[in-house]
Structure formats: structure tokens, C-alpha cells
Amino acid sequence: MSVDQKILDALSGVTTATLTTLLLKKGLRNVWIRGAMPIRAGQPRVVGRAFTLRFVPAREDLATPESWSSPRSTRAAIEAMPSGCVAVVDAMGVTDAGIFGDILCARMQKRGVAGLVTDGVVRDVAGVLGTGLPVWSRGVAAPPSVAGLTFVGWQEPVACGGVAVFPDDLIVIDTDGAVVVPAAFVDDMVAAAPEQERLEGWIMQQVDAGAALPGLYPPNEENKARYEAWKRGGH
Template sequence: MGALDDLRNVTTGTITTMLLKRGIRRSWMKGPMPLVPGGKRVVGPAFTLRFVPVREDLATPESWGKPISTRAAIEDMPEGCIAIADAMGVQDSGIFGDILVMRMVKRGVQALITDGVMRDKTGILKTGLPVWCSGIAAPASVNGLTFVGWNEPIACGGCAIFPNDIIVADDDGAVVIPQALVETIASEGLEHEAYEEWVVGEVEKGAKLPGLYPMNEETRQRYEAERKKR
């Protein structure tokens, strides 16, 4: 399996810990949470979209048909990407509705993540596209936002995200992994998941946490010995 496949077996919680050990503290996006909890973990390259505060002369219903528009951006989305929209956490302007989301599905987009809100919830749910957002609002994006571009560096939920950074999202939210660290985080993440699975088993048997989590040298030797037996 490749690194992206490996990451499907690593939780966002573990990924933030692995990145913290590398000095990266801002990897979890504040705001986006799954619109439908309990779905599969998604992993893929970021396709970025950027909104700025509303400019009434530019953010109009007519702007939806212009070359720089959310519609044009969707037509540029490659299959397998995860769309990441910087909506600055604005809570009263839904950036995408059911029709645009359905077009993303037809383009082969894996998921949509935003620190803003969505609209047309019932229709979005029918599309089946996994969505992470900070809520739902009826007004359209142009009520509070101006769309200005795509495939450029953005800030989403307090994180810097560059095009093709790797995104992982599950029930705990969404995290971003810099491209240069993907292989390392995937490898270390799988090892950490195996360790925590073993710790859970020890706790279930009645083991005390000191020396177990985190493990001391004695516990480490016992853990490694047991792993070799598997």
C-alpha cells in the first residue's frame, strides 16, 4: 500500500500528534466537522478555493456566470481531490448548495471541507458527497463573501493549506499534512495506531497508565517482544 492508503488507517488525532513531534502545531482545521458523522475517513490532495469579505459591487448573483466563479473552479477540480474552501469562518452565507455539490460528485471529487457553512442541506445529503463544514445557512455566498480564486495558498480553520497538501478527515475533523511529511507521518502513524491498540488491550486487562502510556523502557521491551510473536 502507498502512503495515502496507509493514512486511511490513521486517525486525525494520531496525525496531529505525529505532526506535533515535527514541530507543526496548526494542522487541525477549526470549524469543519462532518455534516454526517460516522462516515469513512477520506484522504486526498487539496484543491483550494478562496473567499474574501463581501464586496457588494463584485459579489452579485451575476458573478456566478463570470470566469472567476465557484462554477468555473468546480470545472477545474481533478478526480480524487478534496475541495478545501477558505470562507473565513463566515456563518451566515452558505458557500455551496446541492447543485454545485452534485457537480463535484460528477467530477469525481472525494469530499468538500470548509470553515464556512453550506446551504440546501437536504439536497446535499442526497448527493452523497462527504462534507465537513461549520454549519448550515440559507443565504447564498454573495450575501457575505466574494469568491476570488482557486488552486492557491489559503487559510482554512486557522491552518495554512497549499494546493496538493494531503488532507485527512474523519469524525474528529480535518487535518492537513505538508507534502514533504506524508510518507513519514503515514509510517509513524500506523506504528502509533498499533501501539495504542495494544495499550487499550492492556488497560482492559486492568493495567495502570504510569509507565504504560507513554511507555517506559520496561514496557517498551514487553511491547516489542509481543509484537514479534504476532
Template structure:
């Protein structure tokens, strides 16, 4: 992600990003159920670093579990600027990460974590400074319900397909996924949506009625372009 792209996306809401994606025909881009749980919904932007869990199986414990990939190794493979996306299959009766893992993600340069599952150790997670979006919290460790299986591969999170390197934008409305190949186009469109919405809010504050203004008819569209071009 270029610094310019990140700067643009850091100034637009997930609502504007979702609207920009809709204009391009992409509807299934909002990670369902993942809401701010730590960090106050701070606006975060980063490239997806994917992690995936499978259902727990009783034979995958002890020595057998030690032979599988683990979350600690995954975090050490994460690059600075990554937005961790954890596929927990919607399971919320065990936390996919806690205070220790989130603290390490922060030190590794992670900008956020989003999961369709739960997290644990919420007080410690808040202290870590890592913004987190999840479906809630849970006391049990992941091994009670989940088995970590891999990272760096496509995942399904909250009903959305996420590829490594896709752009994640998250705020108080949740987290949206931008396909990497159209991130520049989406950012430009979202910025224009923000400019137009700000113009409309000014007109509404001045007492103008909404019909013909939002969405704009031809006259108001022309007025918007004229006034913004003139710096009004």
C-alpha cells in the first residue's frame, strides 16, 4: 500500500468505502458482526494478514497439536502495517487472541485485528493498544473450541472472502474489505463521496429540503460541481 493510498483511506469512513464499492458492483464487503471491542473504534487501515481456525477435534491435543502451525509463529511472520483478519467460523465461545498475542502484534507493527469470533483478556487487549473488532469476548482459550491451522491464505471472515493483501478499513461502523486490485479506484471514489456528503450537510444545515438535493437532481449536481470547483 502506498503512503498516498493509506492517507486517503485514513480520511474516509467505512460507510463511504462501502458506497464506493457498491458503485463498482461489490456488495458483500462488510465483515458481519465484527464491531469495535478494543481501541474505541479507532479508524484503522492496513493490508490483510489472514489467519484461520478450524473446529476443535479431541485428538488434536498435546503432541499432535504441537505438530500443527501455531498462532505465535503466524504473528512472527506478520509484516508491519498488517491488519490481522482471523477466520473463526463465527465461533464465539473461545477467544482467538488475548493480551499476549495482541501485545506482540502491536510490537510487530500491526494496525488492527478483526475476527468473526471472540477475543479474550479484554483488559489486557485494551492495554496493548491494538484496535480490535470482534463479535464479543470469551474467557476460554481457543483450544476449547478451535484449532489453528494456517495463515497467509484466503479466508472467510464474517461471510466475506478475504485474500492476503486486500485492504481493510475499519471504524466504529465495523470493518470493510477492499480488493487489492481496485483499492486506488475505491479510495478516490470514497473521497469524492465524502466531499459531496459534506456539501449536502452544509445545505441541510442552511435549511434546504432533501428532495432533489440528496440524491442530487441535475441542477444540484451542476451546482455542487460549480461551487466545489470555485472552492465555495
């Protein structure tokens, strides 16, 4: 479940915007989790394997406060989360029932969970912020999860923000939101993403110097040659 240091080193400085572009070139268009935005400015970029959780609509005989003590509960799921994972929670976009509050987020932080991503909302937001757990969600709501949702399981395929997420997919998150890198494409991203970031950094330097965009972004053959010469110069 952990992420190899090679992957962390390669992707920790790569933006989600760059990753979506590279995945688009591989034919993957639907990788950005809709609605999952940072609840606090300045949250760190997070890279980790997906640990998935799933809710379904509330059913009165199951969505009760008593269910929190069940072996199939969010509490049990949190105890199964390995250090370094990213909790990806399918809440079906429900915005009037908070999936997790401060106590659950505090426990996740103690277990070394890297971050929480959901297409739903959290509650007890002041306490959640106090835990230091990086959270991306649709916002906040006071009611508990059982007011609108039934928790049904973890570590199975989920639909979060309209994106299919499988356990162990790689999740990369920054201020633009969360991107899912399917496990089969991770090596491709590790190989391509740092170079794409370096190229775009060079292009930005040219723009700052007054260069026009046609032929620069994307670069034509002349500008590709200029970029390669710049790299050979030790940059």
C-alpha cells in the first residue's frame, strides 16, 4: 500500500494540472475528482495510494447512531488504514451530512493517513482543521453521516466525484484538487511528469522574457532545439 520513494520523489513536485494533461495524452479524460477542494489554504501537496470507502443512500434501519459501533463502520475502516494512504470517500456528492468529524480525522492523523478526499462534506470543521489532517471536500455540514448516508464498506472500487477509483490507485492532490493515476499508468507518469514540468518551467521563462505563444506552447522544432540546448547547459 505504501508508495515507493522513487514515485514520491518524481511526483511530489508535479502539479495535478500537469498530470491531467499527461493522462489525457494516454487517453484518460476522467481523472479529476469533482467537488473535492481544499478546506484550508496552503495545504501540502499529497501523494499516496487510495484507500477507498463507500456510502450509499441512508436507509432508516441501517443509518443509525448505533451503526457507529458495528464491525462495518467508518471507525473500523479507519483502523484498517495504513500509514501514508489517502482516504478516498464516495459520499455520492451528498452535501447535507458530514461523513467525518474532528474525532475521526484526529484518529486518521494519528495513524499517519496522508489526506482525506471526498465528494461529500465534513463536519466539526474547526476541530477538523485543528487535527492538521489535509482534507479536500465539497464543504462542511453540521448533521452526521447517518442523517443522509449509510456506510457500507471499504477497499472496493468506488465512484468519487464522478471518477472510478480502485484501491491502490495513486492519488495526487494539490490546490487544484485531486487526480487519480490508475495503478497501471504510474510508471508512465513517473517517467514523463518531471520532464513536462521542466519544459513548462522553461516555457514560462520565455513568456516572462516577452516571447509569443505560437510555436512556443507547444514548442515547434526550433524551440525544442532551444530547450534541449538549455538543458545541456546544466539547467
